[in-house]
Amino acid sequence: MTAGQRRPIEDRPFVWLAPLFLLLAVLYLYPLIDVTRLSLTDATDAATPAHYTFASYRSLLGSSEFLAMTRVALIFVAASIAGQLVFGLLIAALVCAGERRRLPGAALVRAIVLVGWVLPGVVIGIIWKLLLDESGAGIIAYAASLLGGRNPTFLSAPGPALFWVTMANIWRGTAFSMIMQYAGMKTVPPELYEAATVDGAGALQKFRHVTLPSLRGILLINLVLITIATLNTFDMVLPLTGGGPGRATEVVALYIYHLVFSEFQFGRGAAVAVVLMAIGLALSACYARMLRRERAA
Amino acid sequence: MNRRHTLFAVLAVVALMPAGIACADQYGSDSAPIHISWQMQPTQSPKSSVPTVKDYYQSHIEAWVKAHPDVMLDVTFNSTDINASMTRMQEQAATGRAPDVAMLDSFFLSRFYQFVQPLDRFYGPDQVDDFVAFARNGMRGPDGKLKALWVNTDVRVLYYRKDLVANPPKTWDELIAQAAELSKRGLTGYLYPGGRGEGAVMEHLPMFWAQGGELVDAAGKPVFGEGRNRAAMLNLLGFLKRTIDTGASPNRVVNYRFEADLYPEILQGKVAMFLGGNWMAKQLRELGDKSDWGVAPIPLMTQGDPVTAAGGWTYAVFTPDAKKQAIIVDLINSLVADPAAMAASTAALSNLPTRMSVAQGDSAYVKDPTVHGFLTLLRYARARPGAAIYPSISTELQVAMSEVITGQQSPEAALDQAWHKLAQ
Numbered sequence: 001m002t003a004g005q006r007r008p009i010e011d012r013p014f015v016w017l018a019p020l021f022l023l024l025a026v027l028y029l030y031p032l033i034d035v036t037r038l039s040l041t042d043a044t045d046a047a048t049p050a051h052y053t054f055a056s057y058r059s060l061l062g063s064s065e066f067l068a069m070t071r072v073a074l075i076f077v078a079a080s081i082a083g084q085l086v087f088g089l090l091i092a093a094l095v096c097a098g099e100r101r102r103l104p105g106a107a108l109v110r111a112i113v114l115v116g117w118v119l120p121g122v123v124i125g126i127i128w129k130l131l132l133d134e135s136g137a138g139i140i141a142y143a144a145s146l147l148g149g150r151n152p153t154f155l156s157a158p159g160p161a162l163f164w165v166t167m168a169n170i171w172r173g174t175a176f177s178m179i180m181q182y183a184g185m186k187t188v189p190p191e192l193y194e195a196a197t198v199d200g201a202g203a204l205q206k207f208r209h210v211t212l213p214s215l216r217g218i219l220l221i222n223l224v225l226i227t228i229a230t231l232n233t234f235d236m237v238l239p240l241t242g243g244g245p246g247r248a249t250e251v252v253a254l255y256i257y258h259l260v261f262s263e264f265q266f267g268r269g270a271a272v273a274v275v276l277m278a279i280g281l282a283l284s285a286c287y288a289r290m291l292r293r294e295r296a297a
Numbered sequence: 298m299n300r301r302h303t304l305f306a307v308l309a310v311v312a313l314m315p316a317g318i319a320c321a322d323q324y325g326s327d328s329a330p331i332h333i334s335w336q337m338q339p340t341q342s343p344k345s346s347v348p349t350v351k352d353y354y355q356s357h358i359e360a361w362v363k364a365h366p367d368v369m370l371d372v373t374f375n376s377t378d379i380n381a382s383m384t385r386m387q388e389q390a391a392t393g394r395a396p397d398v399a400m401l402d403s404f405f406l407s408r409f410y411q412f413v414q415p416l417d418r419f420y421g422p423d424q425v426d427d428f429v430a431f432a433r434n435g436m437r438g439p440d441g442k443l444k445a446l447w448v449n450t451d452v453r454v455l456y457y458r459k460d461l462v463a464n465p466p467k468t469w470d471e472l473i474a475q476a477a478e479l480s481k482r483g484l485t486g487y488l489y490p491g492g493r494g495e496g497a498v499m500e501h502l503p504m505f506w507a508q509g510g511e512l513v514d515a516a517g518k519p520v521f522g523e524g525r526n527r528a529a530m531l532n533l534l535g536f537l538k539r540t541i542d543t544g545a546s547p548n549r550v551v552n553y554r555f556e557a558d559l560y561p562e563i564l565q566g567k568v569a570m571f572l573g574g575n576w577m578a579k580q581l582r583e584l585g586d587k588s589d590w591g592v593a594p595i596p597l598m599t600q601g602d603p604v605t606a607a608g609g610w611t612y613a614v615f616t617p618d619a620k621k622q623a624i625i626v627d628l629i630n631s632l633v634a635d636p637a638a639m640a641a642s643t644a645a646l647s648n649l650p651t652r653m654s655v656a657q658g659d660s661a662y663v664k665d666p667t668v669h670g671f672l673t674l675l676r677y678a679r680a681r682p683g684a685a686i687y688p689s690i691s692t693e694l695q696v697a698m699s700e701v702i703t704g705q706q707s708p709e710a711a712l713d714q715a716w717h718k719l720a721q
Binding site: 046047048065135151245246 | 380387411485493548552554561562688689
């Protein structure tokens with residue numbers, strides 16, 4: 001390269017990456033650092049001076065509501081993940097089987113399932129609220145009345161409310177699980193199924209000994225992704241129950257919202273957000289590790 | 298990538314930027330020497346989905362701008378999440394980035410006292426004395442200065458179906474007896490917001506205040522769990538429990554966080570009585586409700602003077618520029634604050650005026666029998682405390698109320714839990 005001749009841009013990756021780094025720093029890194037800083041204060045609102053302290057974290061540990069929220073979040077996340085994985089797997093297997101048999105409507109089923117994934121969370125919350133209306137206008141209450149049920153309780157008692165909020169979240173997340181697992185199933189070589197058929201394996205045996213082992217990697221990745229998504233769920237629960245009755249359906253992100261925007265406890269809200277972020281980062285690290293392993297395999 | 302491509306990419310980004318950032322409405326010419334930034338509440342602005350409101354603000358702002366060609370109004374809007382919007386505005390004010398003038402929810406006004414400019418030089422004592430007591434008190438800060446103008450308000454009442462309830466109940470006992478009887482006939486005797494929302498607390502505060510209960514003391518410290526305040530709160534929670542235990546109300550009231558959540562059930566035509574705000578009368582008619590509703594003061598534990606809770610919106614000025622302040626005051630007066638403007642704007646909004654001269658005036662709107670019924674309650678109205686701790690108190694009371702309604706906790710246990718949480 002002669003003097004005065006400029007190096008090709010491909011040799012200077014920083015020039016390409018600088019705008020991305022800048023965007024990431026402004027849009028992600030700065031808010032992340034600021035939330036962490038805020039979590040180390042007793043900030044309430046802009047009119048009150050804040051002081052640096054660990055009180056926000058200390059108060060969380062001894063707080064009964066934080067414990068109650070953690071319990072609700074654990075049930076909600078565990079049940080949602082189980083439901084989304086199982087239903088996603090089931091629908092993906094059915095769609096694949098339908099396609100193998102060239103049944104009409106398999107693509108339509110796939111498209112219908114995707115509706116739950118495409119709709120915004122707020123809309124899903126409102127739809128489920130209408131479905132679960134207990135005053136007689138709700139479809140599910142009406143169906144229950146046809147079967148002889150009177151005054152059904154869906155959202156007006158703690159247990160049923162958590163159950164239905166979880167069901168709504170399973171309905172919402174199943175489509176994503178289905179797509180992931182459907183994509184995984186499409187990568188399984190048909191020869192494996194043919195060999196299993198020759199060996200005399202039935203449908204269940206093929207599913208257990210061919211499909212599931214082939215999907216191991218994708219299932220793990222799916223597990224991590226839907227765990228992160230469920231932990232961050234907030235937009236659907238707010239219109240559906242608002243976290244009630246009492247605190248029966250107050251999931252982590254909704255708890256943060258209430259602390260920050262209803263009670264103006266910025267320091268405490270930020271502390272819970274940092275805890276949630278740490279869990280999310282740990283899960284993301286797992287995801288990255290699994291992805292590397294998959295690629296290596 | 299050659300230089301032409303790079304230039305094209307840069308131009309594309311620059312061209313798209315205004316689309317990404319432009320979110321304000323502009324009234325007046327860009328070349329006007331005075332630019333005023335103004336943050337409005339969308340429901341009380343040309344953005345309103347209600348035709349009468351939209352037309353009122355659109356026509357009045359356009360007329361004002363035409364008469365003031367040297368001014369350009371740069372209008373932005375609060376988001377629909379008022380809490381989040383007011384929180385952001387407070388951050389803006391604390392960092393000197395607040396708009397020149399803004400509409401603030403009266404409930405949040407006290408949080409802005411230190412940031413807003415006093416308006417005393419524009420409004421003398423005779424003008425301020427025209428405002429109803431709770432608005433007058435809220436408009437003045439702890440230093441006695443006029444911090445904002447409270448330009449409209451609302452009150453909470455008991456709605457009752459005239460064909461089902463001959464004499465509206467005045468006390469809790471009467472309410473429960475009548476509602477339980479109506480419920481036995483397959484109707485919903487009495488409905489109210491009882492879930493995780495501010496509506497649940499605000500609708501029930503009058504029942505607490507009427508017993509002499511106070512949430513906070515003069516210094517803003519919580520006192521609702523002590524002495525006679527505790528007794529009053531226990532009575533209120535006990536009353537809510539009785540509404541469910543006696544069948545006067547269904548336990549699904551715990552799903553109703555705000556007044557608007559009651560509409561679907563009311564529209565089914567089986568609700569005999571409900572607790573709600575004055576704005577619901579017009580909204581129900583617009584939703585096609587054919588019931589003949591009467592309005593009465595909120596039933597209290599024992600018979601006495603009515604008590605109700607009031608909210609509403611204020612206009613506050615942030616700019617320290619004296620010339621801009623004078624222009625803004627002229628704008629506010631012509632739009633919502635002068636007696637004539639307040640009469641017209643509250644009629645368009647179906648809200649209530651805060652000036653007694655307007656409330657006792659002779660406009661067709663205030664002479665309407667239903668509106669007149671609401672206006673008679675204005676002098677018994679109280680605003681929620683402006684103390685910084687109030688939002689936390691409200692959240693804990695929402696939890697306590699819904700846990701009592703669902704039977705998760707006894708009134709005593711629910712109140713103790715709320716009180717200890719705030720003591721932490």
